[in-house]
Structures are given as structure tokens and as C-alpha cells.
Amino acid sequence: MNNAIVLVARVLLAHIFLLAGIGKLGAGYAGTQGYMESMGLPGALLPLVILLEIVGGLALIAGFFTRWVALALAGFSIVAALIFHSNFGDQMQMIMFMKNFAMAGGLLMLYVHGAGEFSVDAKAKRA
Secondary structure, three states: OHHHHHHHHHHHHHHHHHHHHHHHHOOHHHHHHHHHHHOOOOHHHHHHHHHHHHHHHHHHHHOOOHHHHHHHHHHHHHHHHHHHOOOOOOHHHHHHHHHHHHHHHHHHHHHHHOOOOOOHHHHHHHO
16 A cells, blocks of 8 residues: 555656646746746756656656656755745745745655655666
């Protein structure tokens, strides 16, 4: 049962990154790029963000290089919270800040405990 729960946890943690990355590909690209630039970051970083979110999300779901992907996404979540969601006068921004930190906490648990048996990582270990 624990391995099934770890799989569900990976999917639940990954889906937000996967959907966010896909959402930035179409109509959301220009808006996200403009928002990044308004916060002092180069919009040219957006393709790397999209790549991390989509590839990282898929890797978590598959349980592929789970520990390293989880660590990278945890770091990304913390940095994004600090840069984009630190206006605590706006309740929605505070909620987004806390959401990012909670996601980072779950991802750090994956880093510590690994992907579980229902994963590419476990299959590779057995081979």
C-alpha cells in the first residue's frame, strides 16, 4: 500500500508543474514573460522554466531520477515563492507563497525517501 501512496504523492506533486508548464506554451507565454520581466528577471529564462516544469513533472510521475528532480523542483518552488509571491499584503500572494513552500516540503520528502517501487528508478535498481 505504501508504494501506491508514494506513486499517488508523486502524481499529485507533479501535476501542478506539468500543467503550469503546458499552460505557458500557448497564450500564456507572452503574459508570463512580461510578468517575469516586471519582476526583474529576463524573459529569456522562460523556456528553461517551461522545460523544468514539463520535464520535471513527467519525470516525477514516471519516478525517473526522482531524488534529483524533486530537489530541483523544490529549489525552483522556493525561489519562485520568494521572487513572485512575497507581497504578503495581498492575501492571494501569501497563499501562493505558502503553497510553494508546502510543495517544496513534499518534494524534499521525495528527495529523502525516493520514488518507491512503482517507478523507473526502482526498476533500474533491480536490473
